[in-house]
Each structure stands twice: as structure tokens, then as C-alpha cells.
Amino acid sequence: MTYKIAWLPGDGVGVEVMEATRICLDALKFDATYTHGDIGWEFWCKEGESFPQRTIDLLGSSDAAMFGAITSKPAKDAERELVPELRGKGLVYRSPIVRMRQMFDLYTCLRPCKAYPGNPLNFKEGIDLVVFRENTEGLYSGVEFSPVPAEVATALKHNSKPFAHFAENAPEDYAITCKINTRKGCERIIRAAFEYAKKFGYPKVTAIHKANVVRATEGMFLEIAKQVAKDYPGIQLDDANVDAICMWLLKNPKSYGVMVATNLFGDIISDLSAQLVGGLGFGCSGNMGQKLAVFEPSHGSAPKYAGQYKVNPIATILAAKMMLDWLGETAMGSRLEAATAAVIAEGKVRTYDMGGSSTTLEMGEAIARKL
Numbered sequence: 001m002t003y004k005i006a007w008l009p010g011d012g013v014g015v016e017v018m019e020a021t022r023i024c025l026d027a028l029k030f031d032a033t034y035t036h037g038d039i040g041w042e043f044w045c046k047e048g049e050s051f052p053q054r055t056i057d058l059l060g061s062s063d064a065a066m067f068g069a070i071t072s073k074p075a076k077d078a079e080r081e082l083v084p085e086l087r088g089k090g091l092v093y094r095s096p097i098v099r100m101r102q103m104f105d106l107y108t109c110l111r112p113c114k115a116y117p118g119n120p121l122n123f124k125e126g127i128d129l130v131v132f133r134e135n136t137e138g139l140y141s142g143v144e145f146s147p148v149p150a151e152v153a154t155a156l157k158h159n160s161k162p163f164a165h166f167a168e169n170a171p172e173d174y175a176i177t178c179k180i181n182t183r184k185g186c187e188r189i190i191r192a193a194f195e196y197a198k199k200f201g202y203p204k205v206t207a208i209h210k211a212n213v214v215r216a217t218e219g220m221f222l223e224i225a226k227q228v229a230k231d232y233p234g235i236q237l238d239d240a241n242v243d244a245i246c247m248w249l250l251k252n253p254k255s256y257g258v259m260v261a262t263n264l265f266g267d268i269i270s271d272l273s274a275q276l277v278g279g280l281g282f283g284c285s286g287n288m289g290q291k292l293a294v295f296e297p298s299h300g301s302a303p304k305y306a307g308q309y310k311v312n313p314i315a316t317i318l319a320a321k322m323m324l325d326w327l328g329e330t331a332m333g334s335r336l337e338a339a340t341a342a343v344i345a346e347g348k349v350r351t352y353d354m355g356g357s358s359t360t361l362e363m364g365e366a367i368a369r370k371l
């Protein structure tokens, strides 16, 4: 079967790590057509749209997508960088990544963080963490007010005693970001984490939350975790406050395996976990829904390194391994991971973050030679 892969390099070093990844996919003889999709800052500046409809259509007709990285800037800077004819038209920059996840209901963000033997950046050998991050709601729901409209201020005054005085503030003197979680959203990500633990033999799932303070949404998340756990009698449910687990992960990372959290906490915990196994050069990410999945490195476009071909492409290459697995091409996925692990273990080819001077493409080529 020839797979239809949408190929979205994006901005900055995204282009470079995707080039290195393609070298590996070609060496694997993965049977695919790759169709380039426009996304990112360049298209915002030129068209006032960082995620054009033609790219949305491409994703809708693809089996999966590989995605590099996106540059984003605060609202005022974004407006300034538009071509002159688009300025002052009220165009608002919104993250294409968050939109893509919501539009295609890519609710599972899976971020495995494994300490490959011989990686000089490993915090400890043997770490094997897998973060399940809810990807479509929570603090990234996109329901925000700044300035705050009068009706929202009035609603707060009537419904929330501690914030009644906010209604007396000028609308531009405060801002509100809503954290919205649904039962469905919580249940499906928690279930995905348990299913993964069951399939790959992890003894427990750690639900990360802040239920003692953020009672409505995080409380619901924990309550649903306890309900879902009943369907998996062989797997222990462990739970931890997000602040506490940041300490415990540093103290004893090998005590943890599969972890699940709402959107923002999952984002933070997955960066911490990636740092324990070498940093963002090793942090791969899959955004998965029922019909489509988009795979990317967790890192951004790193504008200061753009054009230098020096960043580590391993995160993106491991994201391609995740894509192969998701498509059912698990033998190819395993070969790609084994080749990557072999290059890391050998230690001859290392990018700057690993203490070496190999380029992005040299790393891709070294992995391809092992295939």
C-alpha cells in the first residue's frame, strides 16, 4: 500500500529536521507519497493565515502527517509582521498547532521519553517514561478574554464572590483564560493511557492533576481516572499532584512509566521527562485522533539556530517511528528505532547538544546507514 503523507516542515529548524527524517524514511523504503503543506509564520505574514484551507484539505485527505515546527509571536508583534495591505484588518494570530489538534480532534498527545543507552545526556540510564497529554481542551481551549467584556465581568460578579471586585476594574486591566474540561475528553485520554499500559506491559498509570486546588476540572479528571481504572484490574492507578511529581520525577524517574494529564500539565511534564532523557532533541510527539495522526518533535522552530543545520533531528526521526507504528508498519518502526539507538550507542555521530559537531543531516545519514 502506498501511504499518503502530508509533509509540513513549518518554520526555522523544522525544515532542517524534516529533511534529515526524510533521508531515514527513504532509506527504509517506506512506500509513501509525500505532499508538501504550507503552514507557519511565513503564511501568516503573507496571507494573514498560518494554517491555510489548502493545508486543512490536504490533512483531510492524508493517512498521516509529519510536521516540523512553528514560530509564534505575541499578538502585537504578529500584527506588525503582516504585509502592509493586511495590517489593521483585525486579523488575529492563533496557533496553527492548537487549531490542527482541535479541528481534527487529535485528542491523544503521546510523548514517549526513553533513555537510549549511551546517550551522554541521559539523567540516568533505564528511564522509560510515556506521557499521555489531553490535546484538545483544558487551558488550551482557546476561550479567552482580554479585555474582558462587560457581560463576563457581570457574570463573575454574580457567580464568584472572590472575584466580585473584578467587575469594578477597567476591562483592559485583567484577562481571563478559561480551563474547560469535559467528561468525554478526560475519559478518552485516561483510557488511552490504560490501553497503552495494558498493551506494553506497564504495571501502573500515574494520573497527574491538581485536584486539591483546581477542584472542578482537575477534580473531575481524578474522579474519572478512578472510574476508568476499575476496567483495568491488572494495572495500578497511582495519582500525584503536578507540583509534587516534578520533584519526584527528578528524584526517582525510574519509579514512573505511563503518565496521563490534562493539556497544560501534560505539556509541562513531557518537557521535564524529555529533559531526563537528553532534552528536546529527543522529545518526540504524536497527536492522534481516530482518523488522522500528526507526528512532530516536541521542540519549536528555534529561530536562533535556523539555517545552521546544527540541531538534533532525533526527536523528529523518533516521531517518524511513531508514525510508522500508528500506520501499522511496526516492523519498519522498530528498525528505525533500533538504527537510531545504534547511532546513539556508538557515539561517533553527535550533534552539538550531545557534545559533538555533526550536522542535522549527518545525523540523519548516520541513522539511514544503519537501516
Ligand code: GGG
Pocket: 067, 068, 069, 070, 071, 072, 094, 095, 096, 097, 098, 296, 297, 298, 299, 300, 301
Ligand atoms: N513542533 C512543535 C512546535 O513547533 N512547537 C512550537 C510551539 O508550540 N509554538 C507555538 C504554537 O504556535 O503553537
